[in-house]
Amino acid sequence: MWRGVTISYALKAMCFLPLAIAGFWAYGNKIPSSYGGLLTSFSQFNGRKNTSKAVLGLLCILVVINCLSTFQIYSMVVFDNLEFKYTSKKNKPCARWLRIAFRIFFGGLAFFISVAFPFLPSLAPLIGGMTLPLAYAYPCFMWITMKKPEPKSTMWFVNIGLGFLGLSLSVVLVIASVWNLADKGLHANFFRP
Template identity: 45%
Template sequence: IPATGGPIGNYLKLYEQHYSKQAVCFIHLTFIFYCLCSYPIYLMPLCDNLEMVYITKTQKPCSFFVRMMLLGSVGFFVAVGFSFLTYLAVLIGAVGLLVTSTYPCFMWVSIKKPQRKSLMWLLNVLVGSLGASLSVLLVVGSALRLADNGLHANFFKP
């Protein structure tokens, strides 16, 4: 199956191997699942702030239609205005990995204060350290890739 571009196509081109249909299907499903699960997490603070501004200005609750318009307009603006984000996908993913895997582990240890060297303490410290080290490696790798290939930033020119 030829790679057609985009994040998945770039991933398949990166390794230049012939994948079976099942492997390509699994890669696509994993990517779709990740996008559907992570997109609302990172967009919700912005949408909550926009909704708060709307509620304070209009003094009435936000309807479903207004929420969808806010969410759609923000997503559309980011997609059109920052079409070069695919070049920064690994860098953004490294920050996302740090936020989603490392911080919760260390926060749990600092809040719950389990007994040192217990199973849960070791597990959280291990996963947090692994996430932090992977995030650092991804940042370094993406910085080297950007230095090698360059960044083609085109604002509002998809």
């Protein structure tokens, strides 16, 4: 698995660095931070008629390779969980064909959800704000609970401070995303990507 992560990150770097350098060299600060980034901006600035098919194809291939590598990295937790459930239930190692089947199943499920709910990117800040404490606050409080440092010591203050900073960032992000949804609205369209 470590080899897969290393290869995925190397592929992401090979896709992102040329794209970022060429995109900034060509467009500078004109690229909007909206959904789509360089891929959307490329067709807006150049138009379909002025762009060669080879350049547009290369750009799309780099984006597809990046997305596939990213999917492999961030879905690794799900794959591990599925394999762990299987091995703990059957008391035998997971076969190679079954690992491939797990990956195909989860990939198909993720694809179905993305097609069924194409408005999920507008809900991403809200979902991310609600889950932010899992990464930034809870580990600090868990460290205090498990290690039991001396109260009011330096490490105790650092972890309490970082934990409350993570919680406050989560609250601010949730408020901002709710404000943004109330301001722009949510256009929920099912199966219409």
